Amino acid sequence: MPADDTLDATEGTAWVRAVRRDELPTDGTGLALEVAGRAVALFSVDGEVRAIDDSCPHQGGSLGLGVVLEGEVTCPWHGWHFELATGRNTDGLAACVAVHRTRISAEGDVEVAWGDRSVRPERKSERREGCS
Numbered sequence: 001m002p003a004d005d006t007l008d009a010t011e012g013t014a015w016v017r018a019v020r021r022d023e024l025p026t027d028g029t030g031l032a033l034e035v036a037g038r039a040v041a042l043f044s045v046d047g048e049v050r051a052i053d054d055s056c057p058h059q060g061g062s063l064g065l066g067v068v069l070e071g072e073v074t075c076p077w078h079g080w081h082f083e084l085a086t087g088r089n090t091d092g093l094a095a096c097v098a099v100h101r102t103r104i105s106a107e108g109d110v111e112v113a114w115g116d117r118s119v120r121p122e123r124k125s126e127r128r129e130g131c132s
């Protein structure tokens, strides 16, 4: 892939190949893998690919090994819940995980955005205390 195809010129974002789209499970489970040296959890939900940091902010459980239901992943260790679209904890806790944008390449690969603007919540009003 040419170098120009890996950069989003409007945001200075690098797109990093993670996995083939057809390798993602579609049964409510995800994948935990390393993308550019960072542990990431990938999920296929309602036809979209979601990417969040893999490490649960509680005690580091692998969220990629969790189960997704109605857009939320349940940590397999102690059951905390995180909304895949925002990374927010939905148990009322001041905890969240970074969310990364994804796209599908022409070759059918899932690519994860890597850059300052790839981490959400993007709007300060959506952030909870304790989340960055």
Ligand code: FES
Pocket: 056, 057, 058, 059, 060, 061, 075, 076, 077, 078, 079, 080
């Ligand atoms: S490590 Fe995730 S809930 Fe405890």
